Amino acid sequence: xxxxxxxxxxxxxxxxxxxxxxxxxxxxxxxxxxxxxxxxxxxxxxxxxxxxxxxxxxxxxxxxxxxxxxxxxxxxxxxxxxxxxxxxxxxxxxxxxxxxxxxxxxxxxxxxxxxxxxxxxxxxxxxxxxxxxxxxxxxxxxxxxxxxxxxxxxxxxxxxxxxxxxxxxxxxxxxxxxxxxxxxxxxxxxxxxxxxxxxxxxxxxxxxxxxxxxxxxxxxxxxxxxxxxxx
Numbered sequence: 001x002x003x004x005x006x007x008x009x010x011x012x013x014x015x016x017x018x019x020x021x022x023x024x025x026x027x028x029x030x031x032x033x034x035x036x037x038x039x040x041x042x043x044x045x046x047x048x049x050x051x052x053x054x055x056x057x058x059x060x061x062x063x064x065x066x067x068x069x070x071x072x073x074x075x076x077x078x079x080x081x082x083x084x085x086x087x088x089x090x091x092x093x094x095x096x097x098x099x100x101x102x103x104x105x106x107x108x109x110x111x112x113x114x115x116x117x118x119x120x121x122x123x124x125x126x127x128x129x130x131x132x133x134x135x136x137x138x139x140x141x142x143x144x145x146x147x148x149x150x151x152x153x154x155x156x157x158x159x160x161x162x163x164x165x166x167x168x169x170x171x172x173x174x175x176x177x178x179x180x181x182x183x184x185x186x187x188x189x190x191x192x193x194x195x196x197x198x199x200x201x202x203x204x205x206x207x208x209x210x211x212x213x214x215x216x217x218x219x220x221x222x223x224x225x226x227x228x229x230x231x
Contacts, residue, residue: 011035011220020225026214027185033219034178039070040217042178042185046171046196047211049204056201059171060164062142063195067184068159070177073112075156076100077149078120078138087115090150091157097123104130111136113162115144115152135164163192169210171196178216189214193229 011033021029034040050057076094077087078101087095094100094111097120104127114131116124116138124138131137138144142162146152163173175188193212200208212224 015220015222017223020223020227022228023186023189023224024182026222026224027182027189029222030185030214030216030219031178031182033222034216036216036218038217040178040219041071041174042176042180042214042216043172043174044189044192045211045213045215045221046173046193046209048165048169048171048196049207049210050165050169050201052165052167052169054203056203058165059196059199059201060141060162061195061199062160062162063192064155065159065161065175065188065191067176067180067188069161069174069188070180071112071174073156074110075153076111076114077153078114078116078124079149080117080119083117083147083149087149087153090153092149092153101127109134109136113144113156114138115146115149115156117147117149118145121145135162161192163196197229 014029014033030042048059050059052058074093075091077083077092078097079087079095080097084095092115101124107130109130114136121138128137140146143152143155143160161173163171165171173192175192176185197209209226209229212226213221214224215221
């Protein structure tokens with residue numbers, strides 16, 4: 001039987017498992033039930049009424065959170081030498097091509113976002129098996145395959161995140177830290193939900209937002225009332 005700490009037991013008593021909270025209520029409550037000593041991530045888990053096996057229902061996209069994520073993202077730019085100076089000036093943490101392709105083939109993935117120029121995509125296509133499962137493969141749909149590497153870096157550093165539905169129809173995304181004010185947690189959450197609602201495919205039938213849960217690192221989940229987001 002798994003050990004449950006005293007702090008976790010207290011946190012569990014503060015969340016009514018039979019209640020669906022408003023986004024405002026959940027954004028305040030998540031701060032109260034976080035027991036870890038570090039600045040934990042606050043995440044949303046959104047269960048969608050889609051079939052990810054169908055290409056037009058494999059929901060994915062990007063959204064810029066108004067208050068950022070609270071985390072400094074490590075960015076790797078894979079590009080030709082003529083783009084390296086612009087990438088470094090814009091704040092990329094790693095810049096290059098062949099040496100990083102070799103490192104990634106060896107298992108190195110110590111970055112949060114990878115940006116690539118279109119011209120180098122043939123070289124990094126073989127990295128899909130390593131980067132794909134970690135949602136790190138550059139993709140034009142998420143703005144990570146572009147010739148304007150400086151703009152892409154600024155977007156990422158400024159709070160732009162990518163979201164993608166997993167194989168069972170759930171989107172998992174970090175929308176801030178527990179140190180954020182409740183209002184900022186709620187506004188970031190609303191921005192992500194707006195983007196996901198906007199991405200609803202016309203072929204998806206029935207209930208689209210089936211469930212929304214908010215949780216911080218190691219905290220119990222807080223169910224959010226989906227009715228507030230209908231229409």
